[in-house]
Amino acid sequence: MKKMLVGMTATLALSSVLAGCSGGAEEGQEGAAVSQEEVEQEITVNAMTEPPTLDPALSTDTTSFWILDHMFEGLYTQDKEGEAVLGVAEDVNISEDGTVYTFTIREDAVWSDGTPVTAENFEYAWKRVLDPATASAFAFYLYYIEGAEAYNKGEGSVEDVAINAVDERTLEVTLNSPLGYFDKLLTQRTFLPLKQEVVEADPNWAAGPETYISNGPFELTEWSHNEQVVIEKNEEYFNADQIDLQQITFEMVNDATTYYQMFKTDELDFIMTLPPDALDAEKDNPEFQSIPYYGTYMYMFNVEQEPFTNQKVRKAFAMAIDRESLTENVSRAGESPAYAMVPTGVTTPEGDFREEGGAYFEEDYEEAKRLLEEGMAEEGWDTLPEVTLMYNTSENHKKFAEAVQEMLKQNLGVEVQLANQEWKTYLETTEQGNFQMARMGWIGSFIDPVANLDYYLGDSPNNRTNWVNEDYDRLIAEAKVEQDEAKRFELLHQAEEILMTDLPFMPVYFYTNTYMTDSDIEDVAYYVNSYPSFKWAQVVPE
Known part of the structure; x- marks a missing residue:
């Protein structure tokens, strides 16, 4: 649903976190003064996919989190x-x-x-x-x-x-x-x-607005599954007088080219993850934002599925892709190539955690081929078992997977098949371990290495790789109770070294999020560990 400004469709734009609200009246069409009260406080944003669940106890993904x-x-x-x-x-x-x-x-x-x-x-x-x-x-x-x-x-x-x-x-x-x-x-x-x-x-209490109760700034009023979620201002919220928006509609348009065009034609007020082809055109647009995001884009290896039962094969795959080329020529959103699990951004007594830990490997195609041959010899394979790389349905993920597929062919001599599934199904498939190599992203829920490294704990339900290392688990457990900050970070460095030696996954890049919003939205909060909040947002006259 688009907001209307004195009978005319208005456009919106994304701004950095603004300290104040715009005040007074502005000149509207044909010289008419338009006050803040005359602008419908409704926005339409793109969630891209259906949230798998809006039950806080069961949600694990960024789409569900954003709405929650x-x-x-x-x-x-x-x-x-x-x-x-x-x-x-x-x-x-x-x-x-x-x-x-x-x-x-x-x-x-x-x-x-x-x-x-x-x-x-x-x-x-x-x-x-x-x-x-x-x-x-x-x-x-x-x-x-x-x-x-x-x-x-x-x-x-x-x-x-x-x-x-x-x-x-x-x-x-x-x-x-x-x-x-x-x-x-x-x-x-x-x-x-x-x-x-x-x-x-009701076991299905979280499936629709009829039985859904919440306590935040907005409440659920519509959920047309696989189409849209609508939330409206919760007048019972204790801080309701500070909430300007009356309604937020989350659309579910997965194709990047489609939702980008919907933004350009005013059907959407906010989009994220711009198609790579649009980045050059929009990089100087004041509606465009590029925000660091505290997480890692990666491909998981199922260590119980051949050929990734062998550590040398896993390392060969990790060393055989050109991350700089991928970030500069495929995703093109300003991401940083990743050679570890924990992103930059964690301040320690000695500096930045990532800078202290450094890179755990580098691209080396000849070494990758040698490791692959050694791994195959150890397993007694004359030919490498067929490999399928899975990704969740998205134009951007598809382009990335295709580029990785070509690099593995050119740099390692390995033919990789591609397969994709819709997000909810994809989560279920990977949770069941029905994959060999699969795309995943992990965002630290707070800015600390433990929030990233927890993903690969042996008993973590989020760890879909089947990799378990007792020393890794022990070091993280010790870090969680260590009161000396310097010692705590050292324990986490040791844990990350174990993870990056065994490599149950291959890191690709540290995230940067790209956003566009029409220019009449103010006071959006941009976070480095979650999607933007519209809690303080308001639609202002043009």
Whole structure:
């Protein structure tokens, strides 16, 4: 749905995080003064794909997260600059030893149905994430809490989990040890509250607006599956007077050329991931934005599927693609070639984590061929087993996969087949391990190496490679309780070295997101670890 400005279709544009709102009246068509109140506060953006789920406990992908971030609010939330600030909690008391957090819930925090948000809503939601029957892929984020890991792994009881609603407005949480980034962690969707009576009344409560309840700036009003999601301003939100937008429509247009043209013809107000051919044309357009994104684009190897059962074969593939050519000539969005898992952007006592760790390998086509031959000899293969590279349906992913396919042929002498699936099906297929080599992206949920390295933990449901390394798991576990920051980062460097030696995946590049939005949207918040927030956005007169 497009906004209208005095009977004329208006266009929009993306801007950096703006400190203030535009004020006063501007001259509209034919000299008529147009006030802010006369502009419909509605925007249409492109989500590209169907969100696999809008259940906070089960969501794992950036599309679902993006919509959830507009509909829910946790104890902490992000401000315009991406910093963790109190959200539904109005106060927090931390014990002297840093392990006991006592949160006070805002008295004016209510659900979209008008009922109060309570401490019990948080206790129920978090323990539901940990319940083994829920099978939440992000349950491990709660392992910092006393008793959580044992319960989730079936080795303890829910009564031993130290998440307790003392009364309606008081939530007490006890950690295994102090955690300096607990506030950042709590901004994540895994820690959102839920109403027990809503969830337990209908197993499909999150499938449509009829049964969906949320507590954030917007509420779900329409979900036409595989077509669009519509959210509207939640008048019950405690900060509703600060929300200008009345409606956000998330369209699901996957073809990059199509959604780019829809933006140019005013059918869409916001798009991301521009087609490579459009980047040169738009790079000087004030509507264009290129924002660093704290994540890694990669191809996973299933280490239980030949030929990737062999480490030398995996390394040969990793060394046989030209990352600089891929980023400069195929994606062309300003990404950085990646030779490790953790992106740049993490400040340590010694500098930047990535710069300290450096690159773990480099392109070397002759060495790649030698490794491939050695790996094949070790396995007794006269010819390499046929390889299929899978990717989720997207014009950009297709072009990238085709370029990688050609590089592996030219530089390694390997013929690779390509296959693609729609996002939701693709997630299910890779989760089941039905692949050899598959595209994936992982965005750190907060800016810390542990948020990236957690992906390859042996018991992480997100780790689809079947790779398990006890030393790797041990080092990350030690890092999570280490209070000396320098020692903690050193443990994480050691863990990354193990990961990059075994190579259950091949990193390709560190992300940069490209966006376009029409020029009459202000106060969009651009984050480096999630998609932009329209919480503070407003449509202004031209």
